[in-house]
Each structure stands twice: as C-alpha cells, then as structure tokens.
Amino acid sequence: MVDTGLLNRVMFVEIALLVLAVVIYFSHGLWLFLNQRRLRRSTETARESLARLVTRGTIVVEDIALLRQLRHDVQENVFLEISRSLTGAGKERLRFVAQEVSLLTRARKLCESGSWTRRLRGTRVLSRMDVADPMVAKLLADPHPAVRAQAAEWAAIQPSLPIISTMLTMLADPATQARFAVQDALLRMGGIVAEPLAAFLETHSGLPAEAGLRVAGALAATGFRPAAMRLSGSDDAGVRIEASNLLGAIGDAPSAERLTELLKDSDSRVRSAAARGLGRMQHWQAASQLAEGLRDAAWHVRRDAGLALRSIGAPGALFLRRALKGDDAFAADMAQLVLDLPEAAAAG
Amino acid sequence: MSESLGISGNQLLIGGQFVVVAYFLVVNGWYMLLLVSSLLEMRRHMLLIADESRHLLLSSTLSPTISILAPAFNEEATIEGSLRALLALQYPNLELIVISDGSKDKTVQVLIERFDLVPVKTIYEQRVKTKAVRSLYRSSTYPALVVVDKENGGKADALNVGLSFAKGELVCAMDADTLIEADGLQRMVRPFLYATDVVATGGTIRVVNGSEVKFGRVVRTRVPTNALAGIQVVEYLRAFLFGRLGWNRLGGNIIISGAFGLFRRESVLSAGGYLHDTVGEDMELVLRLKRLSYERGGPGRIAFVPDPVAWTEVPESLKVLGRQRDRWHRGLADVLWRHRRMALNPRYGVTGLVVYPYYAFVELLAPVFEAVGLISLSFGLFLGIVDWNFAALFYLTAYGLGTALTAFTLILEDISFHRYDTFRDRTLLLSWALLENFGYRQITVYWRLRGLWKFLRGKKDWGTMERKGFKPLAAPTSGA
Numbered sequence: 001m002v003d004t005g006l007l008n009r010v011m012f013v014e015i016a017l018l019v020l021a022v023v024i025y026f027s028h029g030l031w032l033f034l035n036q037r038r039l040r041r042s043t044e045t046a047r048e049s050l051a052r053l054v055t056r057g058t059i060v061v062e063d064i065a066l067l068r069q070l071r072h073d074v075q076e077n078v079f080l081e082i083s084r085s086l087t088g089a090g091k092e093r094l095r096f097v098a099q100e101v102s103l104l105t106r107a108r109k110l111c112e113s114g115s116w117t118r119r120l121r122g123t124r125v126l127s128r129m130d131v132a133d134p135m136v137a138k139l140l141a142d143p144h145p146a147v148r149a150q151a152a153e154w155a156a157i158q159p160s161l162p163i164i165s166t167m168l169t170m171l172a173d174p175a176t177q178a179r180f181a182v183q184d185a186l187l188r189m190g191g192i193v194a195e196p197l198a199a200f201l202e203t204h205s206g207l208p209a210e211a212g213l214r215v216a217g218a219l220a221a222t223g224f225r226p227a228a229m230r231l232s233g234s235d236d237a238g239v240r241i242e243a244s245n246l247l248g249a250i251g252d253a254p255s256a257e258r259l260t261e262l263l264k265d266s267d268s269r270v271r272s273a274a275a276r277g278l279g280r281m282q283h284w285q286a287a288s289q290l291a292e293g294l295r296d297a298a299w300h301v302r303r304d305a306g307l308a309l310r311s312i313g314a315p316g317a318l319f320l321r322r323a324l325k326g327d328d329a330f331a332a333d334m335a336q337l338v339l340d341l342p343e344a345a346a347a348g
Numbered sequence: 349m350s351e352s353l354g355i356s357g358n359q360l361l362i363g364g365q366f367v368v369v370a371y372f373l374v375v376n377g378w379y380m381l382l383l384v385s386s387l388l389e390m391r392r393h394m395l396l397i398a399d400e401s402r403h404l405l406l407s408s409t410l411s412p413t414i415s416i417l418a419p420a421f422n423e424e425a426t427i428e429g430s431l432r433a434l435l436a437l438q439y440p441n442l443e444l445i446v447i448s449d450g451s452k453d454k455t456v457q458v459l460i461e462r463f464d465l466v467p468v469k470t471i472y473e474q475r476v477k478t479k480a481v482r483s484l485y486r487s488s489t490y491p492a493l494v495v496v497d498k499e500n501g502g503k504a505d506a507l508n509v510g511l512s513f514a515k516g517e518l519v520c521a522m523d524a525d526t527l528i529e530a531d532g533l534q535r536m537v538r539p540f541l542y543a544t545d546v547v548a549t550g551g552t553i554r555v556v557n558g559s560e561v562k563f564g565r566v567v568r569t570r571v572p573t574n575a576l577a578g579i580q581v582v583e584y585l586r587a588f589l590f591g592r593l594g595w596n597r598l599g600g601n602i603i604i605s606g607a608f609g610l611f612r613r614e615s616v617l618s619a620g621g622y623l624h625d626t627v628g629e630d631m632e633l634v635l636r637l638k639r640l641s642y643e644r645g646g647p648g649r650i651a652f653v654p655d656p657v658a659w660t661e662v663p664e665s666l667k668v669l670g671r672q673r674d675r676w677h678r679g680l681a682d683v684l685w686r687h688r689r690m691a692l693n694p695r696y697g698v699t700g701l702v703v704y705p706y707y708a709f710v711e712l713l714a715p716v717f718e719a720v721g722l723i724s725l726s727f728g729l730f731l732g733i734v735d736w737n738f739a740a741l742f743y744l745t746a747y748g749l750g751t752a753l754t755a756f757t758l759i760l761e762d763i764s765f766h767r768y769d770t771f772r773d774r775t776l777l778l779s780w781a782l783l784e785n786f787g788y789r790q791i792t793v794y795w796r797l798r799g800l801w802k803f804l805r806g807k808k809d810w811g812t813m814e815r816k817g818f819k820p821l822a823a824p825t826s827g828a
Contacts, residue, residue, distance in 0.1 A: 004737065004738055004741050007369070007738070007741040007742060007745050008741065010369075010373070010745045010748075011741060011744050011745045011748055014744070014745065014748030014749045014751075014752055015748065017749070017752035018748065018751055018752040018755055021752055021755030021756050021758075021759060022755055022778065024759050025755060025758050025759050025762060025774065025778065026774065028759065028762050028763065029762065029769070029771065029774050032762070032766060032769065033769075077399075080399060117395045120395070120396075121398070121399075124399055124400075124401075128399075128401070145542075146396055153401065175542075176541060176542055176543055176544050177541060177542040177543075180410065180541045183410055184408045184410055187408070187409065187410065214410065218409055218410075299473045300473070303471050303473070306471075307471075334471075337471045338471065340469055341469055341470070341471070342468065342469060
C-alpha cells in the first residue's frame with residue numbers, strides 16, 4: 001500500500017486552516033453582533049443629545065459630556081450624519097459643538113498625518129462640516145488624488161479668489177479623479193468663477209484648457225468668447241471640440257461666425273460640434289454651409305448638420321428638400337431621415 | 349485483480365493520483381495568492397469609499413450619461429416590475445433602452461400600456477450589423493425610456509441594437525431580470541471618473557434566491573435553504589469577492605458578468621460590438637477589448653468594483669443549472685480558442701503571459717483533472733490498488749484547501765459588506781461551503797466536461813433558463 005505520510009501532513013495543514021477560518025468567521029460575527037448592539041444604544045443617545053444642542057441653541061453641559069465620551073468613530077458618524085441636513089445657523093451650532101467635543105481638532109490632526117487614508121478622513125470631516133480651515137486648502141496640493149479630490153469638494157463651498165486660483169491650476173491635474181472633482185467644484189461655485197476662468201483660458205492650452213472649457217461651457221458667459229475664439233484654433237482636437245461647444249453655448253454673432261468656419265475643420269468631431277452649436281442658436285445665415293455638411297464623409301457630421309438645418313426652420317427645410325434631389329445619395333438619405341422626424345425628435 | 353494490471357499499472361494509477369493532488373495544490377496555491385490580493389484590494393477600496401459623498405456625482409452636470417441596455421425576450425410577467433426598479437435608479441444622466449428581441453408573448457404590449465409608449469422615429473447609425481428593427485417607442489411618462497422592438501437574433505444582437513440607439517458615453521449591459529441596487533450605477537461609474545484608460549467595469553452579482561424583494565429591490569438578504577441555490581451563493585461570493593477582486597490588483601480581469609457591466613460605448617462599437625456566434629459573448633467582448641488595447645494601443649483597463657451589487661436568480665433545478673454550467677464552459681472554451689494567439693504571447697503583457705494560461709490551465713482544464721482524479725481513485729478502490737484510508741485522505745486533501753479558501757472568502761465578505769449577518773445565515777453559508785464538496789462539485793465536473801465535449805463538436809445553442817420569480821414581502825394585512 002501507499003505511504004500516506006505526505007497526504008497526512010497536507011491534510012493536517014488544510015484542516016488547521018479551515019478550523020482557523022471557521023473560528024475567525026464566527027468570532028467576527030459575534031463581535032459584530034455585540035458591537036452593533038452596544039453602539040446602537042450609544043448612537044441613539046448621542047443623536048438625541050446632538051439634535052437638542054443644535055436645535056435649541058443652548059449648551060447643555062451633560063450633552064456635551066456625553067458626546068465627548070463617545071468612541072471617536074461613532075462620534076464622527078453622528079456628526080457627519082446630522083451635518084447633511086443642516087445649513088446656516090444650524091450648521092454653525094453643529095461646528096461649535098464639534099469644536100467643543102474635539103472632533104474638529106482631531107480632524108485637523110488627521111489632515112497632517114503621513115498616511116493618505118487618515119488625511120482623507122480628516123478632510124472629509126472638515127469638508128462635511130463646512131469648516132473654513134486653511135489646512136484643507138493646503139491639501140489641494142496633496143500627493144494622493146483622493147485627498148486632492150476631497151479637498152476640491154470642500155473648496156466648492158469656500159469660494160474665494162485665492163482658492164479659485166489654486167483650483168484653476170488643478171485643471172492640469174494628471175489624476176482624472178481630482179480633475180473631475182475640481183471641474184465639478186468650479187461649477188458649483190457658479191458665476192464667481194467666470195472672470196478668473198476666462199483669464200485662465202486666455203493663457204492656457206492643452207488638457208487644462210480642455211477641462212476649463214467644459215466648465216465654461218456649462219456657465220456659458222459671454223466673457224469666455226475671446227478665449228473660446230483663440231482655443232478654437234488649437235492644435236488639439238479635444239480643445240477645439242470643447243471650444244466649439246462653448247461658442248455654441250454663448251450663441252452670439254461672433255461665435256456663430258467662428259462656428260461657421262469650424263464646419264470646415266479637419267476633425268469630424270469638431271465639424272459635428274460646430275453644426276450642433278449653429279443648430280442650437282438657429283443661425284439661419286449658416287444654412288448653406290450646413291447643407292454642405294450633409295455631404296460630409298462622416299456619418300455623425302451629416303446627422304448633426306441635418307438636425308441643425310431642421311432646427312433653423314424654413315430656410316433649413318428648404319436646403320434639406322433641395323438635398324433630396326441632389327446628386328449625393330448620402331446627403332439625400334440623411335435629408336430624408338431628418339425630414340421624416342417628428343417635430344419633437346428634431347428639436348431634441 | 350491488481351496483479352492483472354501489473355506493477356507498472358499500479359504505479360501509474362498511484363502516480364496519477366499524486367499528479368492530480370499536485371494539480372489541486374498548485375491551483376489552490378494560486379487561489380491563495382488571489383485571496384491575499386483581494387484582501388489588499390478590498391482594504392484599499394473600503395478606505396477610499398468610507399463615507400464618500402456620491403451626492404456630488406448624483407447632481408453633477410459633468411457626470412457621464414449612462415444608457416442601460418436591457419434585452420428582453422418573453423418577459424411579459426416580470427418586465428414592468430424590473431423597469432420600474434431601473435427607472436428608480438439613482439443616477440443623474442440616465443437613459444433606459446429596452447430591446448424586445450422578437451418576443452412572442454405580450455412583452456411589447458405590456459410596455460406600451462404600462463409606460464405610455466408612443467411610436468417615434470430617430471436617426472441612428474448602424475455600425476454593427478443586426479437583425480431588423482420593427483419599431484421604436486418612447487415613453488411619454490418617462491422620457492428617458494426607449495423601447496426597441498426587433499426581430500429575434502439573440503442577446504448579443506439585441507445588445508448591438510441597443511448600442512446603436514444609445515446616446516450615452518457609457519452603456520450598462522444587463523439582463524432584464526437583474527435587480528440593481530439603487531446606487532449601483534453611482535458606485536460602478538467611479539473607475540471611469542478616476543482614470544481615462546478604463547473601458548469596462550463590472551460589479552458584484554449576488555444570488556437573490558431566498559431573499560425578500562419589494563418593488564424590484566432586495567429588502568432583506570437571506571441565505572436560501574435550498575441546497576442548490578445555497579451552494580451557488582457560496583460560489584458567487586468566491587467568484588466575485590476573491591476571484592475578480594484579486595485579479596483587479598494583478599491587472600488581469602477579463603470577465604464582466606453579462607448580468608451587470610458598464611462599458612465605454614465608443615470602445616465597444618470600435619471593437620465591432622458583441623459577437624453573435626458564441627455563447628460566451630460577454631467574456632469574448634471583454635477579452636477582445638483587452639486584446640485590441642494591446643494591438644491598437646488604446647485604453648483597455650477592465651476594473652472590478654466590489655460594492656455595486658446586482659442580484660440575480662439562480663437555477664434551483666439540476667437540469668437548468670446543468671445547462672447553464674455546460675453553456676458557461678462552452679463559452680469559456682470558445683473564447684479562449686478564438687483568442688488563442690494571445691496565449692503566452694509577450695505582446696499581450698500580463699493578459700497573454702499570466703491571465704490566459706490561468707484561464708486555460710485552471711478554469712478550462714479543471715474538470716478534466718478532477719475527472720481523471722475521481723475516476724482513477726474509483727478504479728484504484730475497485731481494483732484494490734488503494735485502500736479506503738488513502739481514498740479518504742486523497743479526497744480530503746484535494747478538496748480541503750479549496751474549502752478553507754472558501755471559508756476565508758466568507759470572512760472577506762463579513763469584514764467588508766457583511767450582508768449575511770445572522771447566525772442562521774452564517775451557519776447555512778458555512779454548511780453549503782462544506783457540502784458543495786460532496787456531490788455538487790462532482791456533478792459540475794460532469795456538466796463542464798459535457799460543455800467541453802459539445803464545444804469540440806461545435807454546438808452553440810443556449811438552452812433555456814427557467815425562473816421561479818422573486819420572493820415578495822408578505823402583503824400587509826388589511827384593516828390594520
């Protein structure tokens with residue numbers, strides 16, 4: 001018969017691993033159960049105390065003491081939970097209490113930590129509590145993108161010219177996560193961003209310009225026009241697309257003139273964006289150039305030119321009908337498709 | 349009897365046994381590496397998402413538009429509930445495209461009546477050849493809902509039609525009866541916001557059997573008491589929580605479940621869309637995207653995000669489960685065969701040198717090794733070459749480490765999401781993890797071998813999936 005010594009040894013190790021896993025699994029389950037039961041009680045009491053402190057506006061020493069005694073993670077959760085539904089004076093009182101129970105001091109300490117996860121946690125607390133702390137502004141330059149993104153989220157509610165200026169430089173952030181957060185934060189800041197952003201766009205190109213143009217496109221202020229005009233001549237097709245979108249959103253006569261020129265751009269996505277922009281502003285003067293777009297080699301340019309003609313109204317419809325009888329079968333097909341569309345679909 | 353085989357025959361049989369055990373140990377050793385990798389990845393992920401504020405993403409005009417593609421075939425009984433749940437998903441820029449793939453029942457009529465659909469026309473570019481579209485509808489109550497009625501062409505064809513109509517930068521491919529958690533898309537879209545080289549993301553699929561469902565949402569998670577469904581809960585946890593998450597860190601994800609996956613639309617269209625003539629169209633697409641990224645030099649990262657959860661109903665009958673597993677294995681064989689040029693080819697980096705050989709050696713050939721081990725063990729016992737002690741030791745050694753790893757997967761679930769948090773659920777899960785070694789694993793070996801055999805014979809049928817339907821919450825008593 002076979003020597004089963006090796007198999008025995010292997011099986012022994014496996015059984016030991018299995019037993020260990022089962023013990024950990026059930027012990028963790030038991031710990032979770034007991035912990036949740038204990039925390040449920042203290043969390044409920046803490047919520048009541050905090051709600052009293054925030055709504056009444058008077059300081060009850062016992063409540064503060066109770067909150068101070070809480071486990072740090074529970075304390076943090078209770079404060080962050082209530083902070084979501086508070087603004088103005090209520091939030092101000094919440095911040096006061098948070099300071100009293102040392103939550104904000106701890107968060108500031110976390111922001112100085114060498115570990116990015118701790119810095120992220122600290123930034124999240126200060127950000128949710130809307131604390132105007134220069135410490136968070138410094139974290140806009142943190143080495144970890146998640147921390148930078150969180151600091152950008154904080155910046156959205158602390159709009160000031162120095163912060164906006166830092167945020168604009170972050171449009172060149174190599175991390176997409178941070179860049180997205182910055183773009184979103186700039187948008188949330190609203191009109192205050194328009195002037196510095198316009199100045200930024202006038203002097204920048206490439207990726208930061210493209211990211212900035214996206215924000216500008218959503219704000220659509222006429223002050224962006226000079227920069228949009230300049231950037232619409234960029235070597236980078238991505239920048240030209242966003243510049244076209246912005247010009248379409250601005251929608252004044254000089255923008256329309258530039259968009260008409262962009263219908264002849266070498267990149268089909270730029271031609272498409274230009275056609276969409278002209279259609280959006282119902283610029284009937286560009287109808288003949290848009291009709292040329294019906295003969296474009298790229299399908300999406302033909303579609304966008306057709307839809308733009310349709311949205312222009314009678315002059316556009318005239319060109320579409322003319323294309324039906326033209327020598328270009330692709331243009332005729334697209335014109336037919338566009339003319340067949342019901343009113344709502346064409347407008348959409 | 350053993351004498352008739354001769355000494356060399358005996359040695360061959362015993363040697364074969366050791367080869368099989370060695371195979372199991374190598375495979376489980378690799379699984380251990382994946383488990384460690386998934387633990388590290390899970391830790392990193394949990395730190396990143398702890399108390400994150402997705403409400404910003406939810407209200408941002410910069411969030412990318414997602415078009416959900418939901419192919420439906422004869423789903424008149426469940427389609428309304430599924431769609432209402434999808435329409436309630438929390439995501440700002442959402443479009444929902446239901447593709448009725450030549451349904452023979454009243455799927456389209458039900459949709460027209462319940463969602464106030466009106467016929468519309470639109471201009472779309474057909475970049476992938478598909479079966480003809482009969483009609484197109486848009487809901488006047490929910491403008492984001494578009495229904496395409498087309499001729500039957502299979503799931504891949506339906507998804508390709510959806511791709512043509514989709515306006516979103518990202519498309520979410522799913523089964524019409526998959527239940528996605530309300531914030532699932534917000535979680536799933538993260539990798540696209542964090543990196544520009546991501547082409548697809550997948551989320552965790554969990555088993556809904558046994559849990560309670562209300563208005564298309566799982567409101568109470570429970571481990572099923574049905575053994576077949578229960579064992580599949582364990583299998584799904586293992587596949588997603590340590591398989592795919594582990595590969596995430598090693599850069600080798602090549603599977604995104606067809607029940608719930610998010611793709612960059614332009615990348616899928618550039619790659620030619622879904623293939624019709626394969627039963628593993630979801631894996632095939634992902635591997636093709638990956639391959640093309642090496643060949644053309646574009647983006648090609650496949651990311652797995654463990655927290656967005658979609659729920660699916662698993663078969664509770666051996667017949668249906670057998671057909672499913674047979675199809676999955678045929679699909680795997682077919683996909684690996686189609687992309688065989690990637691095997692051990694340094695041009696394809698980690699995918700060619702590590703991932704492909706893993707899938708071929710570990711996933712595809714596992715049933716062959718397992719079958720050889722089991723058959724030779726039975727032979728050995730029958731011929732008296734091995735005794736019962738050896739047989740028992742061999743069996744326990746071969747399956748023991750796998751079971752221990754499964755138990756560690758349960759711990760991973762417990763320390764991260766702990767969806768199964770009652771003592772009953774824990775005990776059941778562990779029981780199913782132990783029980784799967786006695787009968788279930790062996791029968792799946794048979795199904796997978798059958799799939800392999802069918803692949804070699806060139807069979808490409810899908811088989812049918814029968815569903816029992818979700819378990820609703822008990823209706824409230826009237827008069828209260």
